[in-house]
Amino acid sequence: xTNNNITKNTLKRTGGLLLAAAMSISxxxxxxxxxxxxxYPTKPVRILVPFGPGGLADITMRLAGEKLSKILGQxxxxxxxxxxxxxxxxxELLKADPDGHTLVVMSNGxxxxxxxxxxxxxxxxxxxAPISTLAWxxxxxxxxxxxSYDTLQSLVAKGKANPDxxxxxxxxxxxxxxxxxxxxLSVTGIKANIIPYRTSPDTLAALLRGDVDLVIExxxxxxGAIKGKQVRVLAITGAKRNPSLPDVPTVKEAGVDGYExxxxxxxxxxxxxxxxxxxxxxxxxxxxANMSDIQEKFFDLGxxxxxxxxxxxxDRFEADRKKWSAVIExxxxxxx
Amino acid sequence: MDTFSNLALGFxxxxxxxxxxxxxxxxxxxxxxxxxxxxxxxxxxxxCLPLTFYLEPMPALVMxxxxxxxxxxxxxxxxxxxxxxxxxxxxxxxxxxxxxxxxGRAGVALFITTIASFLxxxxxxxxxxGFAPALARFAISFSSADYFAIMVLALTxxxxxxxxxxxxxxxxxxxxxxxxxxxxxxxxxAARYTFGMIEVSDGVSLVALAMGxxxxxxxxxxxxxxxxxxxxxxxxxxxxxMPTRKDMKRFWPAAGRGSIxxxxxxxxxxxxxxxxxxxxxxxxxxxxKDPSIFGKGAIEGIASPEAANNSSVQAAFIPTLTLxxxxxxxxAVMLGGMLIHGITPGxxxxxxxxxxxxxxxxxxxxxxxxxxxxxIPLIGIWVRLLTIxxxxxxxxxxxxxxxxVYSVHNSTFDVLLTLIFGVLGFALSRYGYSPAPLxxxxxxxxxxxxxxxxxxxxxxxxxxxxxxxxxxxIFLILTSVVLLMSVGWFRxxxxxxxxxxxxxxxxxx
Numbered sequence: 012x013t014n015n016n017i018t019k020n021t022l023k024r025t026g027g028l029l030l031a032a033a034m035s036i037s038x039x040x041x042x043x044x045x046x047x048x049x050x051y052p053t054k055p056v057r058i059l060v061p062f063g064p065g066g067l068a069d070i071t072m073r074l075a076g077e078k079l080s081k082i083l084g085q086x087x088x089x090x091x092x093x094x095x096x097x098x099x100x101x102x103e104l105l106k107a108d109p110d111g112h113t114l115v116v117m118s119n120g121x122x123x124x125x126x127x128x129x130x131x132x133x134x135x136x137x138x139x140a141p142i143s144t145l146a147w148x149x150x151x152x153x154x155x156x157x158x159s160y161d162t163l164q165s166l167v168a169k170g171k172a173n174p175d176x177x178x179x180x181x182x183x184x185x186x187x188x189x190x191x192x193x194x195x196l197s198v199t200g201i202k203a204n205i206i207p208y209r210t211s212p213d214t215l216a217a218l219l220r221g222d223v224d225l226v227i228e229x230x231x232x233x234x235g236a237i238k239g240k241q242v243r244v245l246a247i248t249g250a251k252r253n254p255s256l257p258d259v260p261t262v263k264e265a266g267v268d269g270y271e272x273x274x275x276x277x278x279x280x281x282x283x284x285x286x287x288x289x290x291x292x293x294x295x296x297x298x299x300a301n302m303s304d305i306q307e308k309f310f311d312l313g314x315x316x317x318x319x320x321x322x323x324x325x326d327r328f329e330a331d332r333k334k335w336s337a338v339i340e341x342x343x344x345x346x347x
Numbered sequence: 348m349d350t351f352s353n354l355a356l357g358f359x360x361x362x363x364x365x366x367x368x369x370x371x372x373x374x375x376x377x378x379x380x381x382x383x384x385x386x387x388x389x390x391x392x393x394x395c396l397p398l399t400f401y402l403e404p405m406p407a408l409v410m411x412x413x414x415x416x417x418x419x420x421x422x423x424x425x426x427x428x429x430x431x432x433x434x435x436x437x438x439x440x441x442x443x444x445x446x447x448x449x450x451g452r453a454g455v456a457l458f459i460t461t462i463a464s465f466l467x468x469x470x471x472x473x474x475x476x477g478f479a480p481a482l483a484r485f486a487i488s489f490s491s492a493d494y495f496a497i498m499v500l501a502l503t504x505x506x507x508x509x510x511x512x513x514x515x516x517x518x519x520x521x522x523x524x525x526x527x528x529x530x531x532x533x534x535x536x537a538a539r540y541t542f543g544m545i546e547v548s549d550g551v552s553l554v555a556l557a558m559g560x561x562x563x564x565x566x567x568x569x570x571x572x573x574x575x576x577x578x579x580x581x582x583x584x585x586x587x588x589m590p591t592r593k594d595m596k597r598f599w600p601a602a603g604r605g606s607i608x609x610x611x612x613x614x615x616x617x618x619x620x621x622x623x624x625x626x627x628x629x630x631x632x633x634x635x636k637d638p639s640i641f642g643k644g645a646i647e648g649i650a651s652p653e654a655a656n657n658s659s660v661q662a663a664f665i666p667t668l669t670l671x672x673x674x675x676x677x678x679a680v681m682l683g684g685m686l687i688h689g690i691t692p693g694x695x696x697x698x699x700x701x702x703x704x705x706x707x708x709x710x711x712x713x714x715x716x717x718x719x720x721x722x723i724p725l726i727g728i729w730v731r732l733l734t735i736x737x738x739x740x741x742x743x744x745x746x747x748x749x750x751x752v753y754s755v756h757n758s759t760f761d762v763l764l765t766l767i768f769g770v771l772g773f774a775l776s777r778y779g780y781s782p783a784p785l786x787x788x789x790x791x792x793x794x795x796x797x798x799x800x801x802x803x804x805x806x807x808x809x810x811x812x813x814x815x816x817x818x819x820x821i822f823l824i825l826t827s828v829v830l831l832m833s834v835g836w837f838r839x840x841x842x843x844x845x846x847x848x849x850x851x852x853x854x855x856x
Contacts, residue, residue, distance in 0.1 A: 063676060064389065064392075064393035064396075064676075064680050064683075065393070065676065065679040065680035065681075065682070065683040066679075066683070069393075069683070070683045070686070070687060073396060073397050074400070074687065076397070077397055077400060089397075090757050091393070091756070091757060092756070092757055092758075093549060093756065094545055094546075094548050094549055098545045098548070099545060099546070099548075099758070102545070103757075132545065178805065183531075183533060183536065184533075184534070184535060184536030185536045204804060206801060206804055206805070207533055207534055207536070208533075208801075209533055209617070209797070210617075210679070212616060212671075212672040212673050212674075212679070213616065213617065215670075215671070215672055216487040216616055216666075216670075216672050217490075219487055219670070220487055220488055220489075220490060222490055222491070222805055223805075231686070233671075234671070234686065234691045234693075235670070235671025235691045235692050235693025235694075235695075235696070236670075236671055236693055238691050238693055238695050239671075239693040239694035239695040241670075241693070241694060308687065311686070311689050312686055312687075347536060347537055347538060
C-alpha cells in the first residue's frame with residue numbers, strides 16, 4: 012500500500028490520472044460510509060507534535076490540519092510538545108480522554124526511541140492506536156561540490172583506505188539521520204567520525220566550510236543548497252529515487268547493497284478510541300493525501316504523501332522498530 | 348548601480364497596498380506580543396503560519412517578518428516601566444531602563460530605545476542591501492573553534508554585568524553555566540542533571556529563567572517593600588518624553604556601537620540577540636569614562652543593547668535568505684514558511700526571484716518606519732501604565748508572565764519553574780547577587796561546551812586549532828586584552844600609550 016500510494020503520486024504526475032481518479036472516488040465513497048456511523052468530531056481536535064515549530068513534521072501537520080478541519084468540520088489545532096523521544100507529547104496524549112479528540116504525531120524517530128531508551132515512559136505499540144501515515148521522506152548523502160567525491164563509491168573507497176579520516180555530520184544523536192549514518196558505516200564497514208550538530212542548518216554550514224566530508228540529511232532541509240548547487244547529492248537513501256531529484260541514484264543503485272532508510276510521519280491516538288472514529292479519521296487523511304494541492308505542496312517540499320490503513324501502519328512500525336534496534340545493537344550505541 | 352535598480356524594484360513591490368497592509372499588521376502584532384512578557388515572536392509566528400497559506404508569498408513573508416522585528420521594539424517597554432523584560436534579550440535593558448523610570452524619565456527611556464531600535468534595524472538592513480551574499484559567506488566561515496573563542500570573549504564580558512562585587516558576579520556566571528548544562532548533551536545524547544524529569548530533557552527554558560529572575564522576582568521585591576514608583580499622570584507631556592541635548596550626545600555613539608555589535612553577532616548562525624545585547628552592554632561599560640553610572644540609568648546602557656537587539660534580528664535574515672541557513676528557531680520557522688510558499692531561500696533566490704528578495708528587504712525598512720511612527724505616540728500611553736496602583740498591576744503582570752511562559756512549549760512545568768526562579772531571583776538580589784551574569788552564563792555555557800568539544804573532535808584532539816585559525820586567534824587575543832585591562836600595571840601602560848585613554852576598567856565598588 013505504501014508503494015502503491017507512492018507509485019500513485021508518481022503516476023499522477025506522469026499523467027496516470029484515470030487510475031488515481033478512480034481510486035480517489037473509492038476513497039471519498041469510503042469516507043461517506045464512515046460519516047454515517049459516528050458524529051465525531053464534536054469539538055476541536057488537538058494534534059500533538061513532538062517537535063518544535065518549523066520542522067518537517069510540524070509543517071506537514073499544519074498543512075494537513077487545515078484540510079482535516081475542512082473535511083471534518085471541526086478545527087484541527089497543531090500543538091508543539093517537543094521533548095526527548097516524544098515523551099512530552101506522548102504523556103500529553105495519555106492524559107486526554109480516549110475519544111479521538113487528541114491525536115499525536117509519531118515518526119520513525121519513535122521506532123528508534125523504543126530501542127534507544129532503557130525505559131521509555133510509554134509503549135507506542137501497546138498504548139497508542141495507529142490511524143495512518145501522512146508523509147514519507149528519504150535522506151540524501153551530501154558532499155561539498157569542491158570535494159573529490161564524485162560518486163558514492165569514491166567516498167566509500169576513500170573511507171575504507173583511510174580509517175578514521177572521514178567526518179560525517181548529522182543532527183543530534185539518536186535522530187533518524189544520526190542512526191542512518193551509523194547504519195551506513197556498519198553496512199559499508201567504514202570507520203569514520205560521526206559528529207552531531209544541533210540543527211540541520213548547522214550541518215549545512217559545516218559542509219559548506221569544509222569541516223565535514225559527508226552529511227546525511229533530508230533533501231527538504233537542503234533544498235536551497237541543492238537548487239543553488241552548493242552541495243552535491245551522491246545518493247538517496249530511499250528504496251526508490253526521490254521524484255524531485257530524478258537524476259540522483261538510490262544508495263543501492265550507487266553500489267551499496269543492503270542499505271535503505273525512509274522516514275515517515277503518522278497520526279496516532281490512544282488505545283480505546285472507538286474503531287469507527289479511527290476509521291473516519293483514516294478516511295479523512297486518505298482524502299487529504301489524495302488532494303492535488305496537498306500533493307503539489309508536499310512535492311515542492313520533497314516529501315511524498317501517502318496514507319496507510321491502521322493495520323499496515325502497525326506492521327510498518329514493527330518492521331522499523333526491528334530494523335533500528337538491530338542498527339543500535341550492531342553499532343554498539345549505548346542505551347540511555 | 349545594479350543594487351539601486353534592484354532596490355527600486357523591491358520598494359515598488361513592497362509599496363503595493365497589500366504588502367503595506369500586511370507589513371502594518373505584522374509590526375503592530377509584533378509590538379504587542381513584544382510588550383507582553385514571555386509571549387514571543389516564535390509562538391506568534393508559528394500560530395500565524397497557517398493563516399498565511401491563503402496569502403501570496405510576498406505579503407505572507409512580509410507579515411511574518413514584521414512580527415519578528417516588531418516584537419523587538421516592544422520587548423523593552425515593560426523592561427523600562429516594570430523591570431519586566433518582554434523577551435530574554437531585553438532583560439539587559441532592565442538594568443538601566445528601570446532606574447530611569449524610577450527617576451521619572453520613563454518617557455525619555457522609551458523614546459531612546461525606539462530610536463535606537465530604528466537605527467539598529469536600519470543599519471543591518473543597509474548591510475543586507477549592500478553586502479548580503481558576501482557577509483553570509485563570511486558568517487558561515489566561522490568554525491567551531493572560532494565560535495568557542497567568541498564565547499570566551501563574551502564570557503569575560505559577563506563579569507562587567509554585575510552591579511557590585513565582582514566575586515558575586517562570577518558566582519552568578521558559574522551558576523548560569525551549571526544551569527545551562529541541564530538537558531540532553533548534544534555530543535552523546537546523554538541526559539545530564541535532569542533527575543529523570545522529562546520536562547527538562549531539552550534543557551531549562553530560557554524564557555522561564557529570564558521571566559522568573561527579572562519579572563517575578565521584581566514583583567516579589569515590590570510587594571515585600573511596598574515602595575513603588577508613582578507617577579503623576581498630569582506630569583506626562585510630550586515635552587517630558589523628549590531627551591535632552593546632553594542625552595542625545597551620549598546616545599549616538601552608543602547606538603552606533605550597539606548596531607555594529609548586533610550585526611556581527613546576529614549574522615552568525617546559532618548565537619542570537621541575547622548574546623548581542625549582553626555583549627553590547629558590557630562593551631559600553633568597558634568603554635565608558637565613568638563606568639559607575641551604569642545600573643543607575645545610563646543612556647548608553649539602554650541605547651546600545653536596544654540598537655544591538657534590532658540590528659541582530661535584522662542581520663539574522665542575511666544567512667537565512669542568502670544561504671538557506673537559519674540561525675535560530677524563529678528563522679527556522681520563517682524558512683519553513685517560505686518553503687510552504689514555494690520559495691527556497693539560498694544563493695539562487697536573489698537571481699531567480701529578485702522581486703521577492705528585494706521586496707522583502709525593502710519591506711523591512713518600511714516596517715521599521717511604521718514601528719517608529721507607531722511606537723512614539725504609544726510612549727505616552729505606556730507611561731500612564733505607571734499610574735495604575737501596583738496592587739492592581741501585579742496580578743495582571745503575573746498572569747501575562749504565566750501565559751507567556753506557557754505559550755513557548757505548552758508546558759505547565761515551565762510556569763512552575765518561572766515561579767521557582769522568581770523566588771530564587773528575589774533571594775539573590777536581596778543579598779546583592781545580580782541576575783544578569785547568571786542569564787549570560789546560562790546562554791553561553793552550552794554553546795561554549797558544544798563548540799569546544801566539536802572543535803577538538805574535528806582537530807582530532809589537537810588544541811592548537813584555537814590559535815591556528817585566524818578568527819579564533821583574533822578573538823582570543825581580544826579576550827586577553829580585556830583580561831589584562833583589569834590588571835593595574837597593564838592599564839597604566841596602555842593609558843600612557845593611548846592618548847584617548849580608550850580603555851578603562853569598570854569600577855565595581
